[in-house]
Structure formats: structure tokens, C-alpha cells
Amino acid sequence: MSLEEARRKKHDKMKRRFFYRSVVLAILVGALLFALISNFNRDKEVYRAGDEAPDFELVQINENNELETVRLSDLRGKGVMLNFWATYCPPCEKEMPYMESLYPKYKDDIEIVAVNLDQSELVIHKFINKHDLTFPVVHDKNNDVMDLYKVKPLPSTFFIDPEGIIVEKVEGALTLEKLEEYFQMIQP
Amino acid sequence: MNKLKCECGHFNPEGTILCESCGKPIEENQHLDGNDKSKLLNMRYEGSARRSLTYNRTIVDKIWNFFSSVRNGVILIVIALIASGIGTIFPQAMYIPANAPNRDPSVYYEETYGILGKIYYQLGFHELYSSWWYMILIALIGVSLVICSLDRFIPLYRALKIQKPKRHYSFLSRQRLFSETPDFSPEDKKKVVENLKNMRYKIFEQDGQVLAEKNRFSRWGPYVNHIGLIIILIAALLRMTPFMFIDDYVWVREGERKVIPSTDGQYYIENKKFHLEYYDEDDERYKEAMERMGQLVVKNYQTDVVIYKVKGETIPGQEPELEKVTEDAIRMNEPLKFDGYRLYQSGYQENEFSTMTFGIFAANDEEKSFGEFTVDLMSPEETYELENGFKVEISQYFPDYILQDGEPTTQSKFPKNPAFVFRVYPPDSDEPEVSFIGIGRNIDPTGENKYRLGITDFSTHYASGLTVRKDLTLPIFVVGAAIFMIGVIQGMYWQHRRVWINEKEGTLLLAAHTNKNWFGIKRDIEKALEGTEINMVVDQEEEDLEKVEQTATQE
Numbered sequence: 001m002s003l004e005e006a007r008r009k010k011h012d013k014m015k016r017r018f019f020y021r022s023v024v025l026a027i028l029v030g031a032l033l034f035a036l037i038s039n040f041n042r043d044k045e046v047y048r049a050g051d052e053a054p055d056f057e058l059v060q061i062n063e064n065n066e067l068e069t070v071r072l073s074d075l076r077g078k079g080v081m082l083n084f085w086a087t088y089c090p091p092c093e094k095e096m097p098y099m100e101s102l103y104p105k106y107k108d109d110i111e112i113v114a115v116n117l118d119q120s121e122l123v124i125h126k127f128i129n130k131h132d133l134t135f136p137v138v139h140d141k142n143n144d145v146m147d148l149y150k151v152k153p154l155p156s157t158f159f160i161d162p163e164g165i166i167v168e169k170v171e172g173a174l175t176l177e178k179l180e181e182y183f184q185m186i187q188p
Numbered sequence: 189m190n191k192l193k194c195e196c197g198h199f200n201p202e203g204t205i206l207c208e209s210c211g212k213p214i215e216e217n218q219h220l221d222g223n224d225k226s227k228l229l230n231m232r233y234e235g236s237a238r239r240s241l242t243y244n245r246t247i248v249d250k251i252w253n254f255f256s257s258v259r260n261g262v263i264l265i266v267i268a269l270i271a272s273g274i275g276t277i278f279p280q281a282m283y284i285p286a287n288a289p290n291r292d293p294s295v296y297y298e299e300t301y302g303i304l305g306k307i308y309y310q311l312g313f314h315e316l317y318s319s320w321w322y323m324i325l326i327a328l329i330g331v332s333l334v335i336c337s338l339d340r341f342i343p344l345y346r347a348l349k350i351q352k353p354k355r356h357y358s359f360l361s362r363q364r365l366f367s368e369t370p371d372f373s374p375e376d377k378k379k380v381v382e383n384l385k386n387m388r389y390k391i392f393e394q395d396g397q398v399l400a401e402k403n404r405f406s407r408w409g410p411y412v413n414h415i416g417l418i419i420i421l422i423a424a425l426l427r428m429t430p431f432m433f434i435d436d437y438v439w440v441r442e443g444e445r446k447v448i449p450s451t452d453g454q455y456y457i458e459n460k461k462f463h464l465e466y467y468d469e470d471d472e473r474y475k476e477a478m479e480r481m482g483q484l485v486v487k488n489y490q491t492d493v494v495i496y497k498v499k500g501e502t503i504p505g506q507e508p509e510l511e512k513v514t515e516d517a518i519r520m521n522e523p524l525k526f527d528g529y530r531l532y533q534s535g536y537q538e539n540e541f542s543t544m545t546f547g548i549f550a551a552n553d554e555e556k557s558f559g560e561f562t563v564d565l566m567s568p569e570e571t572y573e574l575e576n577g578f579k580v581e582i583s584q585y586f587p588d589y590i591l592q593d594g595e596p597t598t599q600s601k602f603p604k605n606p607a608f609v610f611r612v613y614p615p616d617s618d619e620p621e622v623s624f625i626g627i628g629r630n631i632d633p634t635g636e637n638k639y640r641l642g643i644t645d646f647s648t649h650y651a652s653g654l655t656v657r658k659d660l661t662l663p664i665f666v667v668g669a670a671i672f673m674i675g676v677i678q679g680m681y682w683q684h685r686r687v688w689i690n691e692k693e694g695t696l697l698l699a700a701h702t703n704k705n706w707f708g709i710k711r712d713i714e715k716a717l718e719g720t721e722i723n724m725v726v727d728q729e730e731e732d733l734e735k736v737e738q739t740a741t742q743e
Contacts, residue, residue, distance in 0.1 A: 056504040088600060120566060147504075
């Protein structure tokens with residue numbers, strides 16, 4: 001075995017060792033990243049600003065509005081305010097008049113979809129009549145849509161642009177000024 | 189050069205401590221196992237080259253070497269141990285009691301445990317077992333486990349495969365068990381080898397040099413054990429994916445049908461009925477036990493359910509077309525299994541009303557009734573018309589009534605404490621009488637009502653709490669645990685024993701090594717030497733110890 005040959009052999013061996021150690025380390029680091037990412041994803045809210053708003057369809061129950069059902073994907077081209085509320089939630093009740101006051105002005109550009117989470121329709125009707133609401137109110141009786149959007153506190157509001165992308169998610173009640181600001185953001 | 193040539197002619201990898209072939213200590217590496225300071229050889233990993241101790245050139249090698257060190261592995265384990273211990277001092281966030289005044293972790297820990305609680309929260313110990321640094325720590329232990337095993341198993345396997353029956357004198361004489369017999373008869377040697385063979389030693393012979401070996405597989409025990417551990421870690425990793433593991437909870441009221449959470453909206457459950465059965469009070473067999481308890485004892489918690497699967501594509505909110513999967517009863521410890529999911533009976537609530545029946549009475553005469561009507565509390569009607577012409581209108585409905593800031597309101601949507609404001613229209617009258625009625629409340633706001641409403645009957649329903657679970661990782665855990673156990677047994681109950689019988693210049697050299705149970709191997713050798721003139725091996729470690737003791741007593 002000449003010196004030259006021995007050197008080359010050693011060089012090959014080092015390269016091989018480097019390769020196999022790198023592969024083993026890469027696999028282990030990959031597994032670690034997988035664990036961290038899946039754990040991180042587990043408790044984060046699923047839909048945030050920038051995500052596409054998932055589609056749903058619910059029966060519209062406000063007698064002051066002519067829609068029979070609301071399907072989110074049918075509202076493409078219009079900005080959508082998706083508001084989750086319940087009659088027994090005082091801050092929800094507070095922001096309803098603001099929504100109603102802006103609705104006639106923005107009606108052609110923006111649809112308000114108020115997703116109600118109550119049990120009985122009767123209390124919703126009473127509430128609608130009390131506040132003279134004219135925008136669509138849909139009844140999410142089984143909390144399907146609430147689960148879909150992973151809504152925790154009430155009220156929660158998603159502002160969705162005409163392309164169906166969530167622009168902003170707001171937890172808690174809105175003021176009239178804030179509301180109008182968001183409306184201008186999602187106007188086509 | 190990269191290879192170390194031994195005088196026996198074998199080329200050893202860099203870092204070798206004892207020649208793989210003949211066992212001769214390689215001079216420049218003796219410090220690695222501390223052989224330079226002791227009479228006996230350290231036989232750990234057969235003195236093979238743990239590469240990690242020698243190659244240290246690229247960044248990959250440096251990382252590799254860090255994890256290859258058992259010392260570093262032990263440090264990681266100790267850190268994880270301490271952290272896990274601290275995590276048990278106060279309850280984890282998910283176990284904050286439901287009735288705590290404030291369940292927000294940022295408030296709860298400080299309020300309940302003072303400054304220590306605050307520190308505990310701020311350092312993230314309240315969610316320790318899913319915190320990123322804890323998970324990294326566990327993963328690093330896993331990495332250390334893999335690399336340590338690889339770095340030791342491969343050279344050890346090599347060394348045991350390459351070993352030759354002929355060993356160097358300095359190897360043999362520095363074994364713990366060793367003896368020399370200057371004048372021996374070849375018949376005696378033959379007899380010893382024969383005896384060892386009968387004790388189920390494997391005999392390797394080369395040019396009159398003999399190696400008798402037994403139970404080499406026991407050396408693989410720790411590595412098999414580590415493979416088991418790695419499989420368990422992989423199973424724990426897979427448990428984080430919803431595809432492999434789901435743990436959720438659902439409340440279903442009697443008569444209700446709803447989607448099962450964490451099933452992507454694919455399955456629905458209907459609660460037909462919930463049963464709560466008690467042990468018979470009058471039964472002699474239970475009497476004593478029940479007296480001791482001082483209360484009724486529940487015999488059975490059971491939910492009769494129907495499971496449906498969604499047919500075709502639907503989008504959330506749409507009423508889906510359902511196909512019945514199964515109909516069965518779920519009892520405690522008897523979960524319902526379907527399509528990889530399991531439903532466990534885990535709780536119940538009985539404080540919800542389903543219907544309430546009201547009677548209309550004359551205000552001044554309790555006995556005089558004008559009829560009754562029943563309200564479905566889940567979905568009440570707007571008006572109720574009685575046959576005798578009375579009409580009752582629901583003005584307001586509070587499913588879970590509470591008086592807040594002087595205003596009547598509801599706390600939730602569930603009929604736990606229903607209250608109503610009714611408008612009662614007597615026959616042929618457009619002038620309603622208003623009354624407020626709830627449980628324990630019956631208010632006539634004007635004080636001039638001619639008719640009084642009263643609750644005459646009600647029915648309640650149970651809500652059943654079911655745990656939804658899917659766990660495909662369990663078999664992987666079982667396999668991992670089984671392999672772990674096999675490794676433990678393999679390394680524990682067998683010992684790797686080797687006896688070298690070499691000849692050098694007419695002298696018989698007898699040396700032996702085992703990884704544990706030195707008494708056992710001594711007995712084997714004693715038995716093998718029976719009836720021969722060959723000298724019994726001397727335990728050189730005990731000899732050393734005796735010397736040390738002697739000098740100690742002399743002083």
C-alpha cells in the first residue's frame with residue numbers, strides 16, 4: 001500500500017463517516033422539529049388573518065332580511081363581517097346597534113353575517129325585534145360553524161375581504177369607529 | 189497513519205485501546221480507559237475504538253461527539269429529571285380546579301401560591317410537559333440514546349467478531365482471573381477444553397490456542413433495550429398527530445344529536461337515553477356497605493347512543509345526510525368502539541329542565557284552574573292557545589335566569605333555571621295580563637292580575653359526558669415496551685463468559701473474563717479443571733484488595 005493510496009483511502013473513509021453522521025443527525029433533528037411543530041400547532045387558533053375563511057352554510061332566520069340561507073362562498077366579491085354572538089352576551093348586544101347603523105350605508109359592498117349560538121329560536125327573534133336588525137342572522141344551533149372557526153370568547157368577529165381571505169380577527173366588542181375602519185378595509 | 193498495526197499483524201482503527209485480534213494493549217491509547225494507572229485491564233467495550241473519542245474535525249463530528257458521551261447523556265437525563273420534578277410541585281394548568289375563583293393561569297398561580305406560584309408561572313412550569321424546552325430536552329436525550337448506542341454497538345460488535353483465540357501475554361496476565369502452569373500435560377489441556385465444551389461453551393481453536401466463549405448475545409442486551417426505548421419515543425412523537433391520537437370530550441343531552449368533535453365532522457352521535465341506576469337499598473347483600481357509605485351507591489352509568497356517519501360531501505352548517513353506523517349502550521369501563529374511535533362514559537349532568545307545564549289559576553282562588561300548557565324549554569313556541577280560549581304569549585324567556593344589576597338576564601343558553609315573562613290573554617280579550625314566573629318566583633308586576641300562573645309539572649333530562657378517543661400509537665408502545673423488556677432480560681439473566689487457554693513457551697496461560705457474576709465463571713473453571721494438574725485461576729482484584737487491607741492494618 002503506497003502512501004498516496006493510503007491517503008486517498010483515508011480521505012474516502014472520512015467522507016463516508018461525515019455522510020453517515022450527517023444523515024443520522026438530520027433524521028433526528030427532523031423528528032425533533034416534527035414534534036415541536038405538531039405540538040405548537042395543536043393549541044394555536046386555526047384561522048387567522050391571511051388564511052382563507054372556511055366555507056359554511058346556515059339557515060337565515062331574520063324575517064327582516066330576504067335571504068333564506070347564507071353560504072359564505074356565495075358572498076365572494078363582497079366584504080364579509082362574520083360576527084359570532086348570543087343573546088345572553090351583553091357586549092354582543094352592545095355592538096349590534098353599531099352594526100345596524102352602518103349596514104344601510106355599506107349594504108352593497110359588505111354583507112354582515114351574524115352567527116347566533118343560542119339554543120332556541122324564540123329568544124333570537126325577540127332580540128332581533130328589540131333591536132330592529134335587518135342584516136342576515138344565521139342560527140348555528142349545533143355550534144358547527146363555531147367549532148369550525150374555533151371561536152372562544154363572544155363576541156368574536158372575522159373581517160373577510162372580497163377574495164374570501166380573513167383580514168382581521170377581533171375578539172370582544174367593537175366601537176362604532178373601529179367597526180367603520182374595518183369596513184373600509186374590506187370594501188371591494 | 190490512520191491504522192495502528194499490532195505486533196500480531198492486525199490493523200486496528202485509530203483510537204483502539206486493546207488490539208481487536210490479540211488484545212495487546214496499544215501503548216499510546218492506554219490513558220483513554222485508565223489502563224496506565226492500574227494493573228488490570230479495563231475490558232469496557234473490549235477496548236475497542238469509540239471513534240467519538242478520536243475524530244473531532246468537522247462541526248458534524250463535534251455535535252456527534254457531544255451526544256456520544258455517556259456523561260453528557262446522564263447530565264441531560266438529570267436535568268430532565270429535576271425539571272419533571274419541579275413540574276409536579278404545583279398543579280399543571282390543565283388541572284386548575286374548575287371551581288377556582290380565577291382559572292386564568294396568569295392570576296391563579298400567584299393568587300394561590302404567592303410569589304413562588306408567580307415564578308412558577310413565569311418560568312412556564314405550569315405547562316411544562318408541552319413546553320418547547322422540555323420537549324427539546326427529551327428529544328436531546330433521544331438523540332443521545334441513538335448516537336451513544338451506535339457509537340458503542342458497532343465497535344463492540346466488530347471487536348467480538350474479530351477476536352482471535354491467541355492473545356498477547358500482557359492481555360492475559362492483566363485479566364482479573366489468571367493463572368500460569370509451567371509444566372502441563374497436553375491431556376490435561378484437552379480435558380479442560382472438553383469439560384468446557386460440555387458446559388456449553390463454544391470452542392474456537394487456532395494453532396493450539398483456545399478460546400471458550402458462552403452467551404455472547406447477552407452483550408447486546410443494552411442495545412436491544414435502547415431500541416425499545418427509541419420505539420417508545422417514536423410512539424410518543426406520533427401521539428402528537430391527530431391522525432394517530434385524539435382525545436376529546438362531548439356533552440350530549442338526551443334526545444340531542446350532534447357532531448362528534450375531532451372527527452372532521454364525519455360522525456354524529458345521538459343520545460337516546462341516559463341511565464343512572466342505584467344499588468337496591470332493600471337488598472340484604474348491600475345493606476351493610478350502604479349503611480357505611482350513608483348514601484345511595486350508583487350501580488350503573490349508561491348512555492344509549494346511535495352513531496351516524498355523514499354520507500357524501502357537506503359543508504359545515506348544512507344538515508348532512510346521515511347513515512347509521514351502530515346503535516349501542518356505553519357503560520363505565522365498557523366503551524363503544526367504531527371505526528377506530530372509542531367513546532367512554534365519563535360524566536353526567538342532571539340539572540337541566542326539558543319541559544315545564546304551567547297552569548292558569550284564578551288569582552283569588554288557588555283551587556280554580558283554567559287549564560294547562562306545556563313549554564318545550566329547548567325550543568319554546570311564541571304563543572300557546574288553550575281550548576277554553578285563553579292565549580298565553582311568551583314575552584321574554586331566560587333559560588338560565590339571573591338578576592344582574594337589577595336587570596333580569598340569562599347566564600347561558602342551557603335551561604338550568606328557566607324563567608318567563610308571560611302575557612296572558614283571557615278569552616275574548618285583547619288586554620293581556622303580565623306575569624313573571626320562574627322556579628321559586630311568581631311576580632305580578634301590577635298587583636291587579638285576575639289570573640295567576642303556576643308551575644304544575646316539569647321534566648328534566650340528563651346530559652351525558654363522553655370522552656372521544658382514538659389511539660393508534662398503543663400497539664407501538666406495546667412493541668417498544670416488549671423489546672425494552674427483552675433487552676433487559678437478555679442482559680440481566682445471562683453473562684458473557686470467556687476463557688482463554690493459551691500456550692507460550694511451554695507454559696499454559698489460563699485467563700477468563702465475564703461482564704458480571706465472577707463467582708459463576710470461577711465455578712465453571714473449577715469444574716473444568718477438576719482432575720487435572722492445571723493451576724486454578726487467581727482473582728487478581730481480590731488479591732489486590734487483600735494487599736491494600738493488609739497494609740492498612742499494619743499501619
